[in-house]
Amino acid sequence: MAVIEVKKLHKIYKTGEVEVHAVRGIDLQIEQGEFTAIVGPSGSGKTTLLNLIGGLDEPTEGRVIIDGTDITQLKDNQLIDFRLWNIGFVFQAYNLIPVLTAKENIEFIMHLQGKNKEERERRALELLQEVGLADRANSRPSQLSGGQQQRIAVARALASKPKFVLADEPTANLDSVATTNLLELMEQLNREENMTFVFATHDSRVIEKAHRIIRIEDGQVVNDEKVK
Amino acid sequence: MKELIKIAWRNLWRNKRRTIITASSVFFATLIALIMRSFQLGFYNYTINSVIEHFVGHIQIQQTDYHNNPSIDNVLEFSPHIQQTLSNDPEIKFFIPRLESGALASHAVHSKVCIIVGIDPIKENEFSGVSRHLAHYRIDPQAIEKMSFLPPDLRVLIKKAQGYYAHKQKLQDILTSMDKDFGKYIDQIAWISRFRGQYLRPGDNQVLVAGGLADFLNVSVGDSIVLLGQGYHGSTAIGKYRIAGILALPSPMMNRTFIYMPLRLAEDLFSTYEIKPDGDTARYVSYIAVNTRYQASIRPRDYVPIEHVKQRLEKKLDGDQLKVLGWKQINKTLYQQIQSDNISGQIILMVIYIIIAFGVFGTVLMMMAERRKEFGIMLAIGMSRRRLKQVVTLEILILTLMGIIAAIIVAYPIATYFHYHPIYLGNEAAKAYEQFNFEAYMPTQLPDIYFIIQPFIILVMMMLTSIYPILYLSKLKVSRALRA
Numbered sequence: 019m020a021v022i023e024v025k026k027l028h029k030i031y032k033t034g035e036v037e038v039h040a041v042r043g044i045d046l047q048i049e050q051g052e053f054t055a056i057v058g059p060s061g062s063g064k065t066t067l068l069n070l071i072g073g074l075d076e077p078t079e080g081r082v083i084i085d086g087t088d089i090t091q092l093k094d095n096q097l098i099d100f101r102l103w104n105i106g107f108v109f110q111a112y113n114l115i116p117v118l119t120a121k122e123n124i125e126f127i128m129h130l131q132g133k134n135k136e137e138r139e140r141r142a143l144e145l146l147q148e149v150g151l152a153d154r155a156n157s158r159p160s161q162l163s164g165g166q167q168q169r170i171a172v173a174r175a176l177a178s179k180p181k182f183v184l185a186d187e188p189t190a191n192l193d194s195v196a197t198t199n200l201l202e203l204m205e206q207l208n209r210e211e212n213m214t215f216v217f218a219t220h221d222s223r224v225i226e227k228a229h230r231i232i233r234i235e236d237g238q239v240v241n242d243e244k245v246k
Numbered sequence: 247m248k249e250l251i252k253i254a255w256r257n258l259w260r261n262k263r264r265t266i267i268t269a270s271s272v273f274f275a276t277l278i279a280l281i282m283r284s285f286q287l288g289f290y291n292y293t294i295n296s297v298i299e300h301f302v303g304h305i306q307i308q309q310t311d312y313h314n315n316p317s318i319d320n321v322l323e324f325s326p327h328i329q330q331t332l333s334n335d336p337e338i339k340f341f342i343p344r345l346e347s348g349a350l351a352s353h354a355v356h357s358k359v360c361i362i363v364g365i366d367p368i369k370e371n372e373f374s375g376v377s378r379h380l381a382h383y384r385i386d387p388q389a390i391e392k393m394s395f396l397p398p399d400l401r402v403l404i405k406k407a408q409g410y411y412a413h414k415q416k417l418q419d420i421l422t423s424m425d426k427d428f429g430k431y432i433d434q435i436a437w438i439s440r441f442r443g444q445y446l447r448p449g450d451n452q453v454l455v456a457g458g459l460a461d462f463l464n465v466s467v468g469d470s471i472v473l474l475g476q477g478y479h480g481s482t483a484i485g486k487y488r489i490a491g492i493l494a495l496p497s498p499m500m501n502r503t504f505i506y507m508p509l510r511l512a513e514d515l516f517s518t519y520e521i522k523p524d525g526d527t528a529r530y531v532s533y534i535a536v537n538t539r540y541q542a543s544i545r546p547r548d549y550v551p552i553e554h555v556k557q558r559l560e561k562k563l564d565g566d567q568l569k570v571l572g573w574k575q576i577n578k579t580l581y582q583q584i585q586s587d588n589i590s591g592q593i594i595l596m597v598i599y600i601i602i603a604f605g606v607f608g609t610v611l612m613m614m615a616e617r618r619k620e621f622g623i624m625l626a627i628g629m630s631r632r633r634l635k636q637v638v639t640l641e642i643l644i645l646t647l648m649g650i651i652a653a654i655i656v657a658y659p660i661a662t663y664f665h666y667h668p669i670y671l672g673n674e675a676a677k678a679y680e681q682f683n684f685e686a687y688m689p690t691q692l693p694d695i696y697f698i699i700q701p702f703i704i705l706v707m708m709m710l711t712s713i714y715p716i717l718y719l720s721k722l723k724v725s726r727a728l729r730a
């Protein structure tokens with residue numbers, strides 16, 4: 019069974035008189051362990067699609083089924099709880115809670131899950147090791163570089179042991195070295211832990227690394243191919 | 247919760263300056279509120295204490311018509327039944343009879359209308375502390391003559407302070423409020439102007455005369471005055487009495503007119519007694535002043551029990567042709583003045599609170615606006631709206647509490663200090679106070695329940711500002727917030 023299943027998905031934004039049909043009937047399945055890039059020109063609907071998959075926005079029509087649960091049927095607070103336990107998020111920037119240190123940011127999500135202190139500490143340190151920032155555990159986000167912040171964001175996304183991680187242009191604010199580092203990290207996590215990643219991007223360096231590329235234009239899938 | 251408090255606390259310090267400014271405004275509002283309240287309540291209590299607790303009494307028992315027509319004919323029998331009822335009531339602490347009437351006082355060629363108050367010297371002193379007012383100092387031309395140590399300007403100035411003084415402190419306060427330099431000479435001035443006089447003893451044939459009246463009649467201790475007036479049921483009241491002491495009464499009206507004498511002497515003077523058919527003597531008084539074991543104050547929790555005692559007395563003494571009055575009825579003006587002053591004071595405080603609440607609200611608005619994206623991320627990763635609201639509410643709570651607690655810490659010693667070291671208001675304000683027969687001091691109220699109530703009101707008002715973030719966070723759409 020696919021982790022993510024999208025059926026006849028539509029999203030229409032209404033701003034006054036104007037209607038924007040941002041997603042027009044997308045069908046999609048993503049399996050456990052995939053490393054998928056959603057690509058397309060600006061305004062093509064990548065963010066909208068990702069938000070719908072992540073339960074951050076409601077579709078106008080269609081279904082989003084995560085691991086057997088139709089999340090379009092969930093109420094607001096059920097959805098928040100669902101995200102907490104099932105989905106990891108990495109955004110373009112300002113991912114982290116500015117008043118918490120790197121380690122506290124990672125622990126925070128486990129705190130929301132009600133994990134005990136011991137487990138939180140252990141997993142946070144483990145993840146800090148994995149993303150190579152054990153020495154910055156007590157730094158605040160403002161004391162970290164953009165690349166370091168994104169790696170902490172990845173660590174946080176993984177901390178809750180989600181079914182998959184959604185990343186919307188995670189490298190948009192990074193230079194090429196940081197981009198390469200972040201991608202290698204995600205790839206490694208995909209390889210070693212079989213973690214599913216779905217990212218929206220138009221960064222060619224990111225696209226190169228993807229195992230599957232879904233191209234959308236004007237809210238529709240125009241190409242979907244496995245490359246690795 | 248600990249985690250949320252940690253986040254809230256750190257959020258506050260993201261913008262140190264703004265937090266400090268906002269907390270300071272809460273601090274100053276609370277400080278002003280507490281100090282203002284302390285002086286207000288202190289003043290009311292001091293007033294009521296002086297006038298009611300120590301003179302009028304919580305309750306008075308009078309003949310039915312006396313309140314409207316306080317004449318010597320509208321007197322009331324100080325009967326064994328009344329005395330027993332009062333003595334047996336466990337909630338009554340104290341009661342004293344008084345016989346009051348107007349008369350003409352004369353000495354040599356001078357005469358003047360006066361008010362004679364017949365008292366039980368010992369009990370009256372316990373109740374109203376008449377002997378506190380006994381003059382121990384007198385500034386008069388002879389005394390000033392001897393004050394050659396004073397610089398010429400002070401020697402001129404001191405003439406304005408002529409009169410009787412009961413205490414050295416009062417003398418010092420009056421003089422230094424005219425000119426600070428008097429402070430240096432106060433011991434010498436007091437020594438030269440010292441004055442002798444005695445309080446009444448129960449069997450005494452002597453009287454106490456108020457200072458202003460004594461000056462007018464040109465009498466002093468040891469002289470005699472003649473009192474002439476109308477007695478009970480048309481009898482003539484006339485008598486000659488030696489002056490035992492002079493009273494320096496704060497109220498100018500009382501100081502111009504009052505003469506105190508032992509109750510028995512006044513009964514003789516006004517013939518307010520009768521031999522009954524059974525051979526007993528009926529003794530009449532103008533009224534009986536009663537103090538309960540509660541406190542007279544403007545707070546309902548203080549005056550309500552007094553009302554209960556009053557109602558009980560009314561029932562028990564029913565049929566004796568008398569009237570039981572509470573202090574609020576007897577001193578209606580005083581009560582109403584205090585009441586309206588109290589209300590306007592509270593309105594001023596409310597206005598201050600509202601202004602400060604708007605200040606806090608401004609800060610809250612800014613906090614919310616600049617953190618929109620952050621709220622979006624927190625909701626996205628799975629923080630519930632409830633917890634997010636808790637964080638923001640905690641921020642407002644901590645911010646407010648910092649201001650409030652600091653204000654309580656600062657206000658506490660101030661309110662305590664000025665209770666024990668009341669401010670003397672000076673001669674001008676003194677005139678306004680003295681019509682109620684008390685000294686122009688302004689003691690504060692010692693910190694008590696109002697130190698909790700006012701901060702609590704402030705806290706509630708400030709917490710009302712959290713309604714906005716709560717609504718805001720209920721409605722915030724994650725996808726929109728993330729795009730911000």
Ligand SMILES: Nc1ncnc2c1ncn2[C@@H]1O[C@H](COP(=O)(O)OP(=O)(O)OP(=O)(O)O)[C@@H](O)[C@H]1O
Pocket residue numbers: 031032033038039040058059060061062063064065066067220726
């Ligand atoms: N809240 C909204 N209200 C109205 N229109 C919106 C809203 N969000 C997105 N749109 C529109 O929907 C379309 C798709 O936007 P979306 O952000 O998904 O594109 P994108 O592929 O992520 O673009 P980019 O590469 O620039 O991030 C655009 O035309 C955009 O203007």
Ligand SMILES: [Mg+2]
Pocket residue numbers: 064065066
């Ligand atoms: Mg986008």
